[in-house]
Amino acid sequence: MAVPKFQEIMLPMLNLAADERVWALVDAREELAKHFHLTMEEQEELLPSGRQSRFANRVAWAKVYLQRGGLLSSPERAHFQITKRGKDVLANPPEEISINFLSQYPEFQDFRNRSLKQDNTEIENENDSDTPEEILESAYITIRKSLVSDILDRVKSCSPRFFEYLVVDLLLKMGYGRAGGGTGECVGQSGDEGIDGIISEDRLGLEMVYLQAKRWEGTVGRPEIQKFVGALHGRRARKGVFITTGLFSPEAKAYVQNIDPKVALVDGRQMAEYMIDFGLGVSLAESYEVKKIDSDYFEE
Known part of the structure; x- marks a missing residue:
């Protein structure tokens, strides 16, 4: 039950x-x-x-x-x-x-x-069957889902070039490159062979993460991922991240499970979730703290 x-x-x-x-x-x-x-x-x-x-x-x-x-x-x-x-x-x-x-x-x-x-002003239904924590968390999830949709709509309205910069900024916000003193840059242009950005994970550039950013409405299939993997092989790369505003097909997801180089797929909703979690393109509107009694303080 x-x-x-x-x-x-x-x-x-x-x-x-x-x-x-x-x-x-x-x-x-x-x-x-x-x-x-x-x-x-x-x-x-x-x-x-x-x-x-x-x-x-x-x-x-x-x-x-x-x-x-x-x-x-x-x-x-x-x-x-x-x-x-x-x-x-x-x-x-x-x-x-x-x-x-x-x-x-x-x-x-x-x-x-x-x-x-x-x-x-009454702020809770008298017959609510959820606990206060559940009501609070449910409201938070609703607000977060709405924000995810708003972020996606805004990103899709921006230029492809802006999206490439956003992807690099997001990876840096997530800690790639900065922890080891590395950097990130956009390289997307004619003849880029499917690489839109590069994250250097250390100062000497010995570890690199290559990025591709696709501002798509539809589904990214396996052929697009295979092209990206081909570009990675051309650079003898070991790590790649493919980020899209759309979705990935089941075939695309299955394809990256057992290949070398290692490729991470990030769809539109995941990207928006990461932007919220790491504070990219969003700002704090309100902050609520839920506290409880500190029993140790009241011990006599």
């Missing part, structure tokens, strides 16, 4: 706490994983950030919401225990414990009001 939403976890978590013991969150995760018959792959599925598993994140937020509703207490960090209110709920259990169910308690209403409103 899919990883359960955090609201689906709340009632099983409260049932788990019915024995009145103090539960460690890590132990609760194991029991809840068994309850939902989750495979190891499902338990290890990561959030888009890659820093935390989706299931662990949802279990943690189920605890937070139950605690804010007064059904659980937290006697120590990353632990929980059922409260009298929690036991009263289990005496006549609902079909599910949801945000709507918890909203009957004034403490939870205060918590939601503080979380949801800013300048009297």
